[in-house]
Amino acid sequence: MAIAKSTKRGAALKKYREKRNFRQTPEPGGKKARQAGNSFVVQEHHARSHHFDFRLEIDGVLVSWAVPKGIPEELSSKRLAVHVEDHPLEYGGFEGTIPEGNYGAGNVAIWDKGTWEPLEKNWRKDFAKGKMKFALHGQRLSGPYLLARMSEEPNWLLRKLDPATHPEALEAEPESEVAAFVPPQLARPVTTVPEGKEWLHELKYDGYRLIAVRKKGEVRLFTRNQLDWTARFAELAKRLEALKGGDFVLDGEAVVFDSKGRSSFGALQEALKSGKGIDFVAFDLLHLDGRNLRGLTLSKRLEHLAKLVPKETGPVRRSKTWPSGEGVELFQQSCKLGLEGIISKRSHGTYQPESRRDWTKSKCRPRQEFIICGFTEPKGSCPAFGALLLGSVENGRMVPRGKVGTGFTDQSRHRLLKQMKPLATSRAPFPASERGVTWVEPRLVAEVDFAELTRDGAIRQGSFVSLREDKPASEVHVDPVEATGGRGSVVAGVEISNSDRVVYPDDGVTKLEVARYYERVGELMLPHVADRPLALLRTPEGIAGEKFFQKSFKSHVPEHVKVKTLDDGTEILFIHDVAGLISLAQFGVIELHPWGSRLPLVDKPDVLVWDLDPDEKVPWKETLGAAFLLRDCLADYGLETRVKSSGGKGIHVVMHIKRQHGWDFMKPFTKAVAAKVAEKNPQRFIITSSKSKRSGKIYIDWLRNGRGATCIAPWALRARPGAPISMPVEWDELAEMGPRGFTIREPVKEPASWKSIEPQHLPVSLVREISGGS
Numbered sequence: 218m219a220i221a222k223s224t225k226r227g228a229a230l231k232k233y234r235e236k237r238n239f240r241q242t243p244e245p246g247g248k249k250a251r252q253a254g255n256s257f258v259v260q261e262h263h264a265r266s267h268h269f270d271f272r273l274e275i276d277g278v279l280v281s282w283a284v285p286k287g288i289p290e291e292l293s294s295k296r297l298a299v300h301v302e303d304h305p306l307e308y309g310g311f312e313g314t315i316p317e318g319n320y321g322a323g324n325v326a327i328w329d330k331g332t333w334e335p336l337e338k339n340w341r342k343d344f345a346k347g348k349m350k351f352a353l354h355g356q357r358l359s360g361p362y363l364l365a366r367m368s369e370e371p372n373w374l375l376r377k378l379d380p381a382t383h384p385e386a387l388e389a390e391p392e393s394e395v396a397a398f399v400p401p402q403l404a405r406p407v408t409t410v411p412e413g414k415e416w417l418h419e420l421k422y423d424g425y426r427l428i429a430v431r432k433k434g435e436v437r438l439f440t441r442n443q444l445d446w447t448a449r450f451a452e453l454a455k456r457l458e459a460l461k462g463g464d465f466v467l468d469g470e471a472v473v474f475d476s477k478g479r480s481s482f483g484a485l486q487e488a489l490k491s492g493k494g495i496d497f498v499a500f501d502l503l504h505l506d507g508r509n510l511r512g513l514t515l516s517k518r519l520e521h522l523a524k525l526v527p528k529e530t531g532p533v534r535r536s537k538t539w540p541s542g543e544g545v546e547l548f549q550q551s552c553k554l555g556l557e558g559i560i561s562k563r564s565h566g567t568y569q570p571e572s573r574r575d576w577t578k579s580k581c582r583p584r585q586e587f588i589i590c591g592f593t594e595p596k597g598s599c600p601a602f603g604a605l606l607l608g609s610v611e612n613g614r615m616v617p618r619g620k621v622g623t624g625f626t627d628q629s630r631h632r633l634l635k636q637m638k639p640l641a642t643s644r645a646p647f648p649a650s651e652r653g654v655t656w657v658e659p660r661l662v663a664e665v666d667f668a669e670l671t672r673d674g675a676i677r678q679g680s681f682v683s684l685r686e687d688k689p690a691s692e693v694h695v696d697p698v699e700a701t702g703g704r705g706s707v708v709a710g711v712e713i714s715n716s717d718r719v720v721y722p723d724d725g726v727t728k729l730e731v732a733r734y735y736e737r738v739g740e741l742m743l744p745h746v747a748d749r750p751l752a753l754l755r756t757p758e759g760i761a762g763e764k765f766f767q768k769s770f771k772s773h774v775p776e777h778v779k780v781k782t783l784d785d786g787t788e789i790l791f792i793h794d795v796a797g798l799i800s801l802a803q804f805g806v807i808e809l810h811p812w813g814s815r816l817p818l819v820d821k822p823d824v825l826v827w828d829l830d831p832d833e834k835v836p837w838k839e840t841l842g843a844a845f846l847l848r849d850c851l852a853d854y855g856l857e858t859r860v861k862s863s864g865g866k867g868i869h870v871v872m873h874i875k876r877q878h879g880w881d882f883m884k885p886f887t888k889a890v891a892a893k894v895a896e897k898n899p900q901r902f903i904i905t906s907s908k909s910k911r912s913g914k915i916y917i918d919w920l921r922n923g924r925g926a927t928c929i930a931p932w933a934l935r936a937r938p939g940a941p942i943s944m945p946v947e948w949d950e951l952a953e954m955g956p957r958g959f960t961i962r963e964p965v966k967e968p969a970s971w972k973s974i975e976p977q978h979l980p981v982s983l984v985r986e987i988s989g990g991s
Contacts (some may be wrong), residue, residue, distance in 0.1 A: 230278060232302040236320045243313045247305020257333040257353060258309040259288055264323035267763050271375065272304060273333055273351070279304040282373060288329075288358060289377045291415055292565070298364065300371040326761075331355030336383055350378065357574065359512060359567045380514050380565055396432045396464040396504045398439050399511070404560055405573035405725070406580065407717050410544040417515065417564050418544040419536045421557040421578060422498055423480040424472035425687055429457050429497070431465050438471075440687040452492050456533050462525055466504035469497050469536075479556055482664065486683045499526045500536035500560075503568055511568035515575075518568065552581035573725075577717075584666045584682065587618050588690045590646050591656040592637060601630035602637075605663060605681070606654060608646055609695045611962045615646040618695065618964075619675030621665050624682060633684070636661065659690050670695070670737075674964030695962060708732040709739070711776065711799040720759045720807070721940045726961060731934065732802040734961050738932040739795030741967050742809075744974070745824075745931045746798070749815040750789035752927045753801060754808035760936045766810075775800040783819065787925070791816065807936040810927035814876070819924070821876040823976055825887055826928045828918035829868045832911055837956040843902065843915050844868045844951065847894050854987065857977060859970055860951055862958040864935035864943040868951070869928065875976045880924045882984065889988045891917040931971070934961060945971045 230247060239246050256274040261267075262283075269287050272279035282298035289296050309330065315322045336350040343349050347366030353359055361383035365374045410418075427446070428439045436454040438447045447454050450471055457467070473484040473495055488494045502522040503511050510518050519538065526535040539547050541564075548559045558580040566575030587607035595603050604622030608615045625633070640657040662685040668678035674695070707713070708729070716729035735742075753767045769788040774780055777797040782788050792798060801809070813824040827847055831840045847870045848858050859871045874883075888904065895902035895917060903914045921928045929935065929943045940961040946954055947968045 230303060230305055233304055236302070238319065242315050242319045244311060244315065245305055245307035247307045254306070255332050255334060256306070256309055257331060257355065258327060259329040259355075259358070260311070261326050261328040261761070262321065262323060263325075263761070263763065264315075264321050267758060269328060270301075270325075271298060272309065274306060274309070277306065279306060279308055282364075282375065284375060289362075289375060290358070291413070292377055292379055295374055295376045298373040298375040300366075300373055329355045329357040331358070336361060347373075350383070352383070354512065356569070360514070360565065380517075395507070396430050396466050398428055398430055398443055399466055399468075399503050399568075400443075400570035401426060401428060401441050401468055402501075402568055402576055403571055403573045404576035404578040405717075407561075407577040410548045410559065410579045411561050411577055412541070412544060414541045415563050415565055416541045416544060416561050417519075418539040418541075418547050418559050418561050419500060420547075420551060421560050421580070422470040422472045422536075423482045423557050424470045424485050424498075427469060427471050427497070429454075429465075429467040429469060429499075431457060431460070431463075431467075433464070434458060442687065442689070442692075444687065446687075449489060450492065450495065453495050453497050453532075457497060460525060460533065463506040464504065465502065465506075465525060467499045467522075467526075468501035468503060469499040472496055472498055477554075479554065482683050496532045496534065498534055498536050501568065511570075514565045514567065515562055516564045548579050548581075557581060557584070582666060583669065584664060585695060586662050586664050586685050586688055586693045587676075587695075588615070588659045588693050589637065589657060589661040589663050590615065590617075590659055591649070591654045592634070593620070593622075593651050593655075594653040599630075600627050601634040602655075606649060606651075607663065607665065607676070607679075608659065609693050610659075610691065611694055611960065614963070615659065616674065616963050617647045617649070619671070619677070619679065620651075621663070621667075621676065621679035621681050624666070624680035629681075636684075662686075662688050662690055662693055673966060708802075709736050709796050709799040711796060711803055713799075713803050718759065720756065721938065722759060722761050723938045724940055726940050728802070728805075730961065731807065732799050734934065735798045735802050736795065738965050739798050741965070742798065742930060742932045743795065746809055746811050746933075747793055747815075748791055749811040750791055750819060750925075751812075752810040753790075753806045754810070754936055755805045756807050756936050757805035760807065760938070764936055775804045778804075781816070789819075807934050809930045809933045811930050812925065812927055813922055814880075814924075818876050820879050822878075822880060822883055822922065823874055823876045825872045825874060825883065826921040827870045827887065827891060828863065828921055828928065829870065830863075830916040830918050831866055832913050832915070833866075834913045835915055839901065840866070840868055840915060840956075841952055843894070843917070844870055845948075846897065847890070847917070848948065850890065850894050854983060856979075859945065859974075860948055861931055861943055861945040862941075862954060864929060864933070864941040864958060865937065866956055869943070873974050873976045874979050877979060878981075878984065880922070884919075884923050885988045886984050887919040887922040891919040893987070932965065 237244055254274050258272050260270045262270050268283050268285045270281055271284050271288060272281045281301050281304050283301050284296050284298045286296050312326050314324050331354045333351050333353050336352055337343055340349055349364050350361060352361050360380045361378035363376050363378055367374055426441050430437050436457045437445060438450050438454055440446055453471060472480040473488045475481050475484060499522060502518050502525060505521055510521060522535060526533060529535050529537050544561055551559055558578060561577045563575040587609055589605050590608040591606040593603035595601060604620040606620050607618040609618055637657050640660055642656050642658050645656050646659060664682040664685050665676060666680045666682055667676040671677050713729050713732050716727065718728045720726050720728050720731055754764060755767055756762060756764050769790055770780060777800040778790055778792055780788060780790050812819065813822040829840055829843050844860060851858055856872060861869050861871065863869050891904045895904050901914060902917055903911055904917050904919065920926060931943060931945045933943050935941045942959045942961060944959040945968050947970055
């Protein structure tokens with residue numbers, strides 16, 4: 218569809234240009250396009266107020282609306298859309314940061330893009346009158362929408378229309394190619410079953426996900442990673458070839474059902490030896506007779522599927538679906554019957570390969586894949602081996618995930634040992650306390666059922682299910698949300714609302730995962746945060762949204778959080794226990810920055826910190842050297858220090874002291890220590906905060922020490938991509954850590970030097986000696 222040009226809107230770009238200084242902003246100057254087009258773009262804009270910019274290409278420009286609460290994706294949602302100036306077409310590809318002091322200052326990122334088309338013949342006249350129905354064909358958004366002007370400009374209303382009333386917006390399109398493999402749509406793990414009219418629910422099957430492609434009568438079966446497993450499922454392929462009709466692409470699961478009608482992955486593994494007794498459960502249809510169905514709603518696709526696969530029983534069957542309102546009961550019943558759980562899907566969603574947006578999975582018990590890293594010697598009557606040592610790759614590093622010694626038959630033990638022996642190696646991927654471990658190359662993937670993850674990231678009460686030959690070891694990492702096994706969103710007695718909200722969008726870390734992380738490290742953190750005044754970094758909409766520091770509460774005080782007014786009138790907030798920590802996470806807090814002193818003696822510090830903050834040009838080895846130099850400088854005076862990662866590119870050197878002296882006495886001391894280190898190499902170090910003078914140098918930040926000054930707490934998260942942690946380490950482990958540091962998805966440990974901290978005495982004479990007699 219191409220929109221014919223009928224009016225001249227190019228003059229409207231004058232207003233766009235008048236608002237911008239293109240010598241200061243990276244935004245495109247832009248010209249009106251000469252050719253007609255039909256693009257649309259949605260940009261997420263973190264300006265003074267977070268909003269989304271919705272833009273439709275009309276007559277060579279992008280007609281634009283600012284939508285404060287986001288584009289509606291559900292039929293019941295309506296959004297205010299504020300009509301703003303037209304933008305040039307080049308703006309549709311713009312991403313970047315508009316500098317402070319400029320119009321719309323803040324970060325701009327593309328949220329969705331695609332094409333649009335009007336749904337009414339006389340749409341231009343309707344648009345001029347303030348009303349237009351149109352269809353979007355984007356990566357996220359699809360289907361019919363309505364834009365309607367309210368009582369007066371610039372306020373419009375944007376809403377999603379029911380696809381059933383506008384089927385022309387989601388017609389099946391002719392395929393540009395014949396039937397072929399399509400990467401499957403995926404489901405994200407959630408802790409509560411989604412409720413609402415738009416959701417359909419079905420049972421989760423315990424088998425192999427397969428994409429079945431029938432082309433010219435011949436069926437080929439592919440795993441989700443496009444491995445051709447037709448030969449392994451030869452009998453199944455023949456049954457699919459017998460279906461009536463022409464070419465198709467089916468999404469489904471190869472399963473084996475036991476006598477109680479439950480799918481069993483172990484039984485499937487056994488059945489694969491003969492290739493018999495395996496059923497195919499189809500739950501989506503992506504292509505049929507040369508037509509691409511992926512742009513249809515799920516409800517429409519299921520109608521087509523019912524014609525191709527009419528039965529809900531038999532060796533080739535259609536998955537049964539339950540309507541909205543029955544999801545919670547279905548999940549509860551599936552758990553009682555010993556099933557895996559349920560899958561929930563938006564009925565009006567289109568099929569988005571590899572997307573996790575419109576499908577969710579609620580699991581009765583945690584089950585995940587782990588990499589087999591080694592095995593122990595057999596004990597007693599146990600044949601072949603004792604237990605498997607498991608791991609997962611997190612940010613390029615193999616981390617231990619405990620061991621599993623149950624769930625095997627004698628036959629499966631011998632068979633697995635035969636597969637592991639050729640992979641034996643002398644290289645240990647991580648330290649192990651067990652003796653007699655045989656390490657193996659990390660190639661085999663085991664699916665394990667378990668009760669929960671412990672604080673250090675290891676599985677508890679694990680039971681081996683089977684090997685997963687359809688998933689390479691390189692793709693195995695632990696998803697802590699899925700590891701909750703579909704349990705509720707109450708953490709340490711605190712109800713977590715909006716638990717599925719994604720806090721770290723690039724990493725898929727949800728609000729619930731943040732809360733469970735702080736539950737996991739709570740007892741470790743308490744000595745460093747309890748009864749200390751706190752500064753908090755909140756990101757209520759996730760780290761891509763607005764961030765702000767908070768040192769007090771103007772109105773609502775979260776449960777388990779305390780407030781106090783100090784003698785000088787300063788209002789502070791603090792916590793006593795883990796419940797307080799979780800309440801802060803529920804309140805959208807990511808980072809906790811405590812004072813270096815605690816109640817009631819807030820004017821006498823017990824923690825001093827030097828923050829080594831390197832310029833981007835500084836190699837990691839130089840930052841390491843600075844940390845050791847600072848340690849040795851204080852050690853020369855008989856003073857002990859500890860060390861932790863900053864959660865960024867820096868290192869924190871920490872000294873714990875007795876609460877003897879006031880901030881006015883200790884602050885010059887910390888500056889003097891920084892100066893002594895900087896004097897050793899002025900070309901490498903700097904102790905002034907001026908960024909213009911820090912190019913190529915390491916800033917030794919001593920200003921973290923003072924009344925009201927703060928530093929990120931040990932084990933606290935940082936609001937940065939990757940979900941990094943300010944992790945305490947031993948000095949001899951610092952070099953091994955590397956500049957990447959640690960993240961939320963790695964096991965948490967407590968170094969021995971941090972377990973029982975004995976504050977050290979600082980004689981007045983020593984402080985004065987180091988401070989130069991002041």
